[in-house]
Amino acid sequence: MDILRPDQILTLGLFLGLLGLLWLVVKLKAPGISRFASGGRLRVAEAAALGPQERAAILAVDGREFLVLTSKGAAPVVLPLEGRA
Secondary structure (H helix, E strand, O other), rough: OOOHHHHHHHHHHHHHHHHHHHOOOHHHHHOOHHOOOOOOOEEEEEEEEOOOOOOHHHEEEOOEEEEEEEEEEOOOOOEEEOOOO
16 A cells, blocks of 8 residues: 555645745745835845944935944944935
8 A cells, every 4th residue: 555646746746846946936036135025115225244243224214215333232323314315
């Protein structure tokens, strides 16, 4: 008595293949931060690591941009960027 029939193995293989293909499409289409839906009021325009514990990010909020500096153990610093939209 077989545990799985050949048609069940084929169905399982096709399902796992489609699941892997879907995972690949999601990974290639939405890497990192850009996977959040567009059209919202807040988006990360750019982000960069300055060191092992420091990061800088430019946030766009309602058409205005802000520079956000973060460091481990310190409060974040938020600076408005004038003349940018």
